[in-house]
Structure formats: C-alpha cells, structure tokens
Amino acid sequence: MTHPVPAAPMKAAWIERYGPPQAITVRETAMPVMGPSDVLIRTRASTVSLPDCAFRSADPFIVRFFAGLLRPKAPIPGGAVAGEVVAAGQEVTRFSVGDRVFGTTEPNPSAMAQYVALAEDAPLAIMPDALDFGEAAGLTYSFLTAMPFLRDEAKLQPGQSILINGAAGSIGTVAVQLARHMGAEVTAVCSARNADLVSSLGADTIIDRHTSDFTNVEAAYDVIFDAVGKSSFSACRRALKPGGIYLTTTPSFAILWAMLTGRDKQGKRGKLATTGLRPLPDKARDMLLLSELVAEGKLHGVIDRVMPLEAIAEAHRYVEQETKAGDVIIEMP
Ligand SMILES: NC(=O)c1ccc[n+]([C@@H]2O[C@H](COP(=O)([O-])OP(=O)(O)OC[C@H]3O[C@@H](n4cnc5c(N)ncnc54)[C@H](OP(=O)(O)O)[C@@H]3O)[C@@H](O)[C@H]2O)c1
Incomplete structure (x- = not known):
C-alpha cells in the first residue's frame, strides 16, 4: 500500500538568520531526500519549546557552536514529530506505510515541515492508540x-x-x-x-x-x-x-x-x-518505553494550545513568555 506523496514542494518553517520570533517564516521548500533505510513521515504535529526559541535566537551564544556560527546550518527548526508513514525505503523492516509514529529528528532539526525523513533506527516508535498527534509530539520532547x-x-x-x-x-x-x-x-x-x-x-x-x-x-x-x-x-x-x-x-x-x-x-x-546530547540508541529505547507507559495509562500529554504552522512566529513569541502550562503544539497543514 502506498499513500500519495507529492513530488514537491512542501511547506516548512524556516530560519534564514538568527533573530527574534519574526525571524521565523513559512516557505515552500524541497521534499526531504529518503535513503533505503528511511521512512518518510507526513507530519501532523510538532512542538515549540524553549530550546527551539534558543536555537532561533542563538541565545545563549553557545548554540551557534552546535547550530551554525553565523546562520543556522539547518534552516528548518523543530525536533519532535508525530505523523503517518507515507513511504518506506526498501531496507525498512520496523515500519510500514500507514503507521502512526512519533519521535525526534534530533540532533538534526527538521521536524517543523509537512514531511520528514527519518532512519528507521532513529528515536521513532509506533504511537499508542490512546494518543493524538499533538500529545504525541509534546510527550516526545x-x-x-x-x-x-x-x-x-x-x-x-x-x-x-x-x-x-x-x-x-x-x-x-x-x-x-x-x-x-x-x-x-x-x-x-x-x-x-x-x-x-x-x-x-x-x-x-x-x-x-x-x-x-x-x-x-x-x-x-x-x-x-x-x-x-x-x-x-x-x-x-x-x-x-x-x-x-x-x-x-x-x-x-x-x-x-x-x-x-x-x-x-x-x-x-x-x-x-x-x-x-544522549546517544540516539538510548533515545530510541526511551521512545519504546514512552509508548508502553502511555499504552498502560501511566502518562499523558498536557497541551496548553494548538496553533497552525502559519502562526509559528506567534507560537515562538508565546513560548518565550514562559507562562505556558504543558506543550504548545503546531499542527501541519
Ligand atoms: N538540559 C537539557 O538537556 C534540556 C533539554 C530540554 C530543555 N531544557 C531546558 O529546560 C527548561 C524548561 O523547559 P520547559 O519546556 O519545561 O519549560 P516551559 O514549558 O516553558 O515552562 C513554563 C512554566 O514554567 C513555570 N515558570 C516560569 N517561570 C518560573 C520561575 N521563575 N520559577 C519557577 N517556575 C517558573 C511557569 O509555571 P508556573 O507559573 O505555574 O510556575 C510556566 O508555566 C528550559 O530552560 C530549557 O532550555 C534543557
């Protein structure tokens, strides 16, 4: 079974230069390139967290040593992703097209986009039925x-x-x-x-x-x-x-x-x-544990508000106020 995957382009949040919340915009860009052991995820939700704001503003300065000295090396921000697998490379065995999955693209931001490619051994797990996409993205972070x-x-x-x-x-x-x-x-x-x-x-x-x-x-x-x-x-x-x-x-x-x-x-x-900065295999194991704890009813997400991708700058402004309770979720178009 395959899901329709558009050839190009996709919408994504974009940070050309470090700066205040208005430095983040939404633009059309090329679809991510998939390798043979990758899955392509149609993103349904991601989150905006304080670390996302720090990476957008390069404040503290030290983030430049990880994210790019003069400008962000990866212009699409975001780590947490929840969505559906729409294509799987020929070597992929853990996931199938149609699976609802959640995980993180860390250490390479790229989640705030309509499509994300992730290796199948990345910190990625099948979402328990009890979770919606927003909760799943929030809990991942x-x-x-x-x-x-x-x-x-x-x-x-x-x-x-x-x-x-x-x-x-x-x-x-x-x-x-x-x-x-x-x-x-x-x-x-x-x-x-x-x-x-x-x-x-x-x-x-x-x-x-x-x-x-x-x-x-x-x-x-x-x-x-x-x-x-x-x-x-x-x-x-x-x-x-x-x-x-x-x-x-x-x-x-x-x-x-x-x-x-x-x-x-x-x-x-x-x-x-x-x-x-933990090793990816440790995070991958913890995604499975998170899935189990949610399925057992031991853990649930707390959502402050859900905002559309177009409101990404406003979401950054809100998160920086440090008054949110739980997570700010961005829904993909
Ligand atoms: N070390 C790491 O690996 C790592 C990884 C991820 C994030 N972080 C850091 O973790 C920090 C927290 O992230 P978060 O996402 O949980 O924050 P958050 O969701 O933005 O926290 C917001 C909440 O913090 C409370 N708060 C605000 N000012 C406070 C104060 N002066 N004293 C006590 N509570 C205050 C407020 O609740 P009340 O008004 O109800 O108190 C507010 O609702 C960030 O600095 C982030 O950079 C570190």
Whole structure:
C-alpha cells in the first residue's frame, strides 16, 4: 500500500538568520531526500519549546557552536514529530506505510515541515492508540528530557521525596507523572493558577511559588529537580537531605563548579544533565518505553494550545513568555 506523496514542494518553517520570533517564516521548500533505510513521515504535529526559541535566537551564544556560527546550518527548526508513514525505503523492516509514529529528528532539526525523513533506527516508535498527534509530539520532547533526569541522574526510588520546580511546564508536567509512577513522594512548585492541573497529574503537595519560598526548609528532599532551571544548588542545598541531589536543566558557572567540586560534607551534590546530547540508541529505547507507559495509562500529554504552522512566529513569541502550562503544539497543514 502506498499513500500519495507529492513530488514537491512542501511547506516548512524556516530560519534564514538568527533573530527574534519574526525571524521565523513559512516557505515552500524541497521534499526531504529518503535513503533505503528511511521512512518518510507526513507530519501532523510538532512542538515549540524553549530550546527551539534558543536555537532561533542563538541565545545563549553557545548554540551557534552546535547550530551554525553565523546562520543556522539547518534552516528548518523543530525536533519532535508525530505523523503517518507515507513511504518506506526498501531496507525498512520496523515500519510500514500507514503507521502512526512519533519521535525526534534530533540532533538534526527538521521536524517543523509537512514531511520528514527519518532512519528507521532513529528515536521513532509506533504511537499508542490512546494518543493524538499533538500529545504525541509534546510527550516526545518532555519525556526524552524528564525521564533521564529522574531515572539515570536522580536514580529515583520508591518512597523517596522529590521536589519539582517548574512543575507546570512541559518537562515538569511529565516529571510529576513519572516521579509518581516511580513511587516517590512528590512536591510540586508552580503558580496557583496551575495548582489543580499539577495536582491532577499526581503531585502530593503543591507549593505556590509566588507566596512561598520552597528552599526555606531543612533536609526535606532526596531530590530537587529544577525542570525550568530558575533556582540554584546553593539556594537549594539546605532543603536537600544528606546525600541528596539537586538537578537542573540549565547551564550556569555555579552548577558547573558544583559538578567539579563534587559532594559536600553531607554528601549533597548538584548536577546539570544534557539530555539532548544522549546517544540516539538510548533515545530510541526511551521512545519504546514512552509508548508502553502511555499504552498502560501511566502518562499523558498536557497541551496548553494548538496553533497552525502559519502562526509559528506567534507560537515562538508565546513560548518565550514562559507562562505556558504543558506543550504548545503546531499542527501541519
Ligand atoms: N538540559 C537539557 O538537556 C534540556 C533539554 C530540554 C530543555 N531544557 C531546558 O529546560 C527548561 C524548561 O523547559 P520547559 O519546556 O519545561 O519549560 P516551559 O514549558 O516553558 O515552562 C513554563 C512554566 O514554567 C513555570 N515558570 C516560569 N517561570 C518560573 C520561575 N521563575 N520559577 C519557577 N517556575 C517558573 C511557569 O509555571 P508556573 O507559573 O505555574 O510556575 C510556566 O508555566 C528550559 O530552560 C530549557 O532550555 C534543557
């Protein structure tokens, strides 16, 4: 069976030069070239995340070392993709035309387009029936970030206590569900407007970040996961139990110094992890795990809003405000 695949062209988001949200436009471009072990996916949904905004604006400057010094090497942005397989190379065995799939094009952005070509051994999995395309794209970004933090870095155990800062964000909403699934006692930090949402995801205790300082406790948590990277190890140290770990998603000299110096006298330590740089086979295994957890009803996506591809600049502007709860989804035409 084959699906009709247009010869050319396709619509895609496009970043010619680094800049503010209006630097991202929509244009027609050539279809991706497929190899014998690739599948061609008709994209139905992708996401806009804070890292996408950082790669669009080249802020922080360090992204230029990965994405292109003077201008983006890959003009089509986006990592997370959910859609249908419309063609499969002759060596492909894992997927068939018509499969609903989700995954990531990382480390090469290209997902914000009507069609995406991906190797069959890329981080790509069949979507469980329970998922729609928007949820699938959102979960891909947030699960591939949150899971390695909790499982591989925190080594979270049943009965341990974890505090999650930024619990209403993309990564936070998945981290709360995963921590609960792992049997931990979950304290979540968010604004009052998001308290009901975060409670419904399984948080045992909610702290309103506008009225309370979550660091103002002593030896309360085995793990502090700062999903939005707004605090610091030094501010959180007192709130950690002896032997506890502070994990953050964002780099700073302070956290790099904490990693260099290692554990303090009470065995407390701080760590930054870079989940985007994990080996592709590890991410591919985690896509299968994500599929299983969703099929078992252990995890679901949280969608803030769905926007059309034509509103991509507006979506970037909105995500940069850092007020979204869950994911911003872009639907492909
Ligand atoms: N290290 C890595 O490998 C890696 C990978 C991916 C992403 N990241 C980084 O992870 C970070 C978080 O991403 P995300 O996608 O989860 O964020 P997000 O979805 O944009 O988070 C938005 C939420 O954060 C909360 N928030 C905003 N300002 C806050 C503050 N000052 N303190 C506490 N919470 C605040 C708000 O909820 P409330 O108002 O309810 O609190 C808001 O709803 C980004 O900096 C991104 O670059 C790192």
